[in-house]
Amino acid sequence: MKEGLKIVLSGPSGSGKGTIVKELIKNEQFLLSISVTTRQPRQGEEEGVHYFFKTKEAFEKMIAQDELLEYACFCDNYYGTPKAFIEESVKKGKDVILEIEVQGAQQIKEIYxxxxxxxxxxxxxxxxxxxxxxxxxxxxxxxxxxxKRAKEELALYTTYDYIVVNDRLVEAIEDINRIVGAEKLRSCHYAAEIEEIIHN
Structure with missing residues (x-):
């Protein structure tokens, strides 16, 4: 089984990235990265579906043990992206989507x-x-x-591999599916197969 891809999706507030993600994960090949948070669950939220809910102490232990890709504190609550969930899911062949703000995306680029x-x-x-x-x-x-923030974020467009203009939702989703399809055909994903052909 080939490993899945890690897909970091960012965009200004109002760009429609959340709606795009909801549509993409209707395809079982995609999996949305689940964040860890110290805030209390809201009505209807489930552990391991919407978030992994942790105490502040448990979250800070995750920070100390380098178990998070990135994290931030909003309104006295921590939010972060756990490495283990992503790496296990990718090994199972799932394409994991990380819906991340621009600053967090830059942190993730250093790790992945x-x-x-x-x-x-x-x-x-x-x-x-x-x-x-x-x-x-x-x-x-x-x-x-x-x-104002959108203009600041747009100025960082060159730090991304691809730009998707979300004018029509259906077309934006098609663009992302094409990007993912092309990425799966990169030569680096075929090392094992090619080596087997050469040496047999």
């Missing part, structure tokens, strides 16, 4: 330089603003902060 880095962008800043306003969940000052 062989991962595929995909940056999801909106077709325009005006469209991004329209999507953020359309959510109806945030005040105007927060939307303005998100737009």
């Amino acid at each position: 330089p062989d991962a595929i880095f995909i940056f999801v962008i909106p077709p325009s800043l005006a469209e991004l603003e329209s999507r953020l306003v359309g959510r109806g969940t945030e005040e105007r000052n927060i939307i303005d902060q998100r737009l």
Whole structure:
């Protein structure tokens, strides 16, 4: 069995990366990386499905033992990406998606330089603003902060391998499936087969 791929997916708030991930994982070949958190489970959240829930002490032990790819603290709670889950899943042949913010993606690149880095962008800043306003969940000052942050994140596009413009969801998903298909055909994934052919 060939190992699966590690796929890092980032994009500004409102780019639609979350919606893309929900569609991709309907295909059983893909698996979404599950984060570890110290916050309390919300209603309907399940251990090992939505998050791995840990105490602050257990999380800090994971940090000390270098068991996390990246982590951050928001509102007095830790959130992080566990290495073991990803590495075990990839060994089983699953393509693991890590939906990660730009800063976290840069940390992951240092640990997994062989991962595929995909940056999801909106077709325009005006469209991004329209999507953020359309959510109806945030005040105007927060939307303005998100737009400012989006420009900062977009400036880092060259740190990614691929850009996917999410204008139409179906096309964006097709683009990602094509990227994954092409990556699986890279020569580095065929070393064992080629060696067997040569030496038999």
